[in-house]
Amino acid sequence: MRTDDLQLHVRGESVFLDDLPAPEGCLEAAVLLSPEARGRVTRLDAAPALAREGVVAVLTCADIPGENQIGTIVQDEPLLADGEVHFQGQPVAVVIARTRAAARAARADVRLEIAPEDPVTDPREAFARGRLIQPPRTFALGDVDAAWESCATVVSGRVDTGAQEHFYLETQAALAAPAEDGTLRVASSTQAPTAVQKGVARVLGLPMHAVEVDVRRLGGGFGGKEDQATAWACLAALGAHRLGRPVRLVLDRADDMRATGKRHPYSSDYRLGLSAEGDVLAYEASFYQNAGAAADLSTAILERSLFHATNAYRVPNVRVTAASCRTDLVPHTAFRGFGGPQAMVVMEAALDHAARAAGLPVHEVQRRNLLREGDVFPYGMRAEECRAERTWDEADAAYDLAARRRAVDDFNRRHRDRKRGLAVQPVCFGISFTNTALNQARALVHVYHDGSVNVSTGAVEMGQGVNRKIRLVAADALGVDPARIRLDTSNTGRVANTSPTAASTGSDLNGAAARLACLQILARLQRVAAAKLQVEDPARVAVRDDAVLLDGDPAPLTWEELVQAAYWSRTDLSAHAHFATPDLGFDRAAEKGRPFAYHVYGTAVVEVELDCLRGTSFVESVHLMHDGGRSIDRATDRGQVEGALAQGLGWLLLEEVAWDDRGRLRHDTAGKYKVPDLDFCPRELAVRFLDPADNPRAVLHSKAVGEPPFMYGIGGFFALRDAILAARPDLRAPYVAPLTPERTLLLLTDPNPPEESPK
Numbered sequence: 001m002r003t004d005d006l007q008l009h010v011r012g013e014s015v016f017l018d019d020l021p022a023p024e025g026c027l028e029a030a031v032l033l034s035p036e037a038r039g040r041v042t043r044l045d046a047a048p049a050l051a052r053e054g055v056v057a058v059l060t061c062a063d064i065p066g067e068n069q070i071g072t073i074v075q076d077e078p079l080l081a082d083g084e085v086h087f088q089g090q091p092v093a094v095v096i097a098r099t100r101a102a103a104r105a106a107r108a109d110v111r112l113e114i115a116p117e118d119p120v121t122d123p124r125e126a127f128a129r130g131r132l133i134q135p136p137r138t139f140a141l142g143d144v145d146a147a148w149e150s151c152a153t154v155v156s157g158r159v160d161t162g163a164q165e166h167f168y169l170e171t172q173a174a175l176a177a178p179a180e181d182g183t184l185r186v187a188s189s190t191q192a193p194t195a196v197q198k199g200v201a202r203v204l205g206l207p208m209h210a211v212e213v214d215v216r217r218l219g220g221g222f223g224g225k226e227d228q229a230t231a232w233a234c235l236a237a238l239g240a241h242r243l244g245r246p247v248r249l250v251l252d253r254a255d256d257m258r259a260t261g262k263r264h265p266y267s268s269d270y271r272l273g274l275s276a277e278g279d280v281l282a283y284e285a286s287f288y289q290n291a292g293a294a295a296d297l298s299t300a301i302l303e304r305s306l307f308h309a310t311n312a313y314r315v316p317n318v319r320v321t322a323a324s325c326r327t328d329l330v331p332h333t334a335f336r337g338f339g340g341p342q343a344m345v346v347m348e349a350a351l352d353h354a355a356r357a358a359g360l361p362v363h364e365v366q367r368r369n370l371l372r373e374g375d376v377f378p379y380g381m382r383a384e385e386c387r388a389e390r391t392w393d394e395a396d397a398a399y400d401l402a403a404r405r406r407a408v409d410d411f412n413r414r415h416r417d418r419k420r421g422l423a424v425q426p427v428c429f430g431i432s433f434t435n436t437a438l439n440q441a442r443a444l445v446h447v448y449h450d451g452s453v454n455v456s457t458g459a460v461e462m463g464q465g466v467n468r469k470i471r472l473v474a475a476d477a478l479g480v481d482p483a484r485i486r487l488d489t490s491n492t493g494r495v496a497n498t499s500p501t502a503a504s505t506g507s508d509l510n511g512a513a514a515r516l517a518c519l520q521i522l523a524r525l526q527r528v529a530a531a532k533l534q535v536e537d538p539a540r541v542a543v544r545d546d547a548v549l550l551d552g553d554p555a556p557l558t559w560e561e562l563v564q565a566a567y568w569s570r571t572d573l574s575a576h577a578h579f580a581t582p583d584l585g586f587d588r589a590a591e592k593g594r595p596f597a598y599h600v601y602g603t604a605v606v607e608v609e610l611d612c613l614r615g616t617s618f619v620e621s622v623h624l625m626h627d628g629g630r631s632i633d634r635a636t637d638r639g640q641v642e643g644a645l646a647q648g649l650g651w652l653l654l655e656e657v658a659w660d661d662r663g664r665l666r667h668d669t670a671g672k673y674k675v676p677d678l679d680f681c682p683r684e685l686a687v688r689f690l691d692p693a694d695n696p697r698a699v700l701h702s703k704a705v706g707e708p709p710f711m712y713g714i715g716g717f718f719a720l721r722d723a724i725l726a727a728r729p730d731l732r733a734p735y736v737a738p739l740t741p742e743r744t745l746l747l748l749t750d751p752n753p754p755e756e757s758p759k
């Protein structure tokens, strides 16, 4: 890899799944999706479709040789519907034809009849009917019931947050090809190669060693391909297995939007109490998660909501309860932040409500309650190297919070039809998979005898720059120019039992494993060099900038010569290494432990301007201070912060996913779903990184960056709400997101706004 993905993308040369050359005899698949949210299949007749030109097969659940089951945490998700359907967009059959157009067109000729039943789409209704994925869980600290008495202000209310479409540019896709002896090779656009390998093996009734999964890169995943890439790979593999020919399945945008899960909508209740001085004394919340029709990752996402329920604040008395409610919508799934953002909005709403009720500036209440070193989270872990106050205070010093607040208030005194609003958004996000076992990774490194290096890990490149980071880590460990190093595909034959690239841990885990493998090879090379330079102690030898050093001084030996010498002396130039994050553990019976290696902190100041006549608004500025550790690559981290921020703002201000009362998705095309574009992005954006910011708990003192900055976007919601209240101080504006122009205008013009959200 002489170049990074960056250069390839710019030149249009990067290969995505649909760019892979079609193997000889390759067929194309299209999936027939249920048009109904809930019902019984009364007729499924493929004959008319099979009669069409180019159609080779129509496969249903009856054609599955292994198990018709792709559930991972809970076994509740058939690959193809069997007798009943549970959500609109559920795969019912797969049509395989000589061309993609023929496969897609033939779906209309499959006679599918469904006797529909009334769907449940609301999580509270599902809860009331006892439709739960698992029993509710509660995290508690202190004595919340006793604490209310000492509060000077107690507020309670409700918060609703919406779903969010991942809108990865590359839709879900897979290409499966039969190899000899019943084995299969599968290329998949997945964040989880091992999950795909396991799913395909299970569905086809094969051992995992018969299935090789290979991933070059994704055109975005954002969590949407952590669990939900598996079904499409299984369907392509089913076709390849039954027909003995390669089968490619690429969803078009509308199918992808209908058939794949989104960020979970949540409906929540809160109660929060402040002392007269503004200290948070007690906090209670209930989260109703809209899981959709199958568990998918919902229980893990629910758990992270509990972990992040108090965000970056110290709350001595807490009780938060969360229920994963089964509805008749598409199964919702991982999305950047993984349930954390949904819970943090509730905490911020409760603080906002309480501060306003007490007549205190919201940001003063936020600031005085920030976590300090050694404070205990509701799950028992202590805040170590806590940077909540530091990022806030450095943001304040750099961006002058008080002056900005004054300027906004000033603006609002001078303008009637336009109002500005401001919010400060602190973030504290735990890094590690909350399922402790997943915090492991492996790497396989080969040094070829020309001195070039090939690195394989379980990490999947999806635009976040993980390959670039691992390459820099490997170059640092070996002491060579990064240009010598190439990151190979993620392949289950080279690196096994991989965790998904998720939870922002991709470079932490895989980078650490790659470093350990490189250090093993380096140690062998040091011995070879010591022998060649005729010194006893290999520790006197080092490699820096492609040159061999003896006691820190240049030795007459280059990297290439050293590698050659190692090869000729029959030294192993390959290494495999394993990394497991130390000091992790969580006791789910007690709901206490140390689930995270460390936390990422940051603070953003968001300013919004509202057009009170139109209900439209724009983000005037975002000024933020982010704790990025000692960055492996600052430009990559900056890109992650900017992208995550835009995505977070989009979730709360712009993007609206709606279902009708039959449980059918209202907006299933790119034209009807609004994603953040350049025009939507903040007019002014200042991103600064905390410095110095060591982190002994991750590779080279770096910090994970993928998800935490998403939550700065929450500030956009509260800044806009602040502007709305400047226009209508009488309003009891409900905490309902997204705060789209339509909803904003309804609020501004409603003579008597409802206290609680409309559904």
Ligand code: MTE
Pocket: 220, 221, 222, 223, 335, 336, 337, 462, 463, 464, 466, 501, 502, 503, 504, 505, 506, 507, 640, 643, 704, 705, 706, 707
């Ligand atoms: N950035 C880009 N460009 N594309 C993506 O799909 N996914 C995000 C984040 N940044 C994503 C992204 C999510 S949800 C996660 S968990 C992390 O990247 C995963 O990669 P990492 O663990 O290597 O940071």
Ligand code: LUZ
Pocket: 297, 300, 304, 334, 337, 338, 432, 433, 434, 435, 438, 502, 503, 504
């Ligand atoms: N995936 C997962 C995640 O399986 N466990 C997690 O804790 C997690 N956190 C964030 C994003 N994906």
Ligand code: MOS
Pocket: 191, 221, 222, 223, 224, 226, 334, 335, 336, 337, 338, 501, 502, 503, 504
């Ligand atoms: Mo990210 S939601 O962990 O893929």
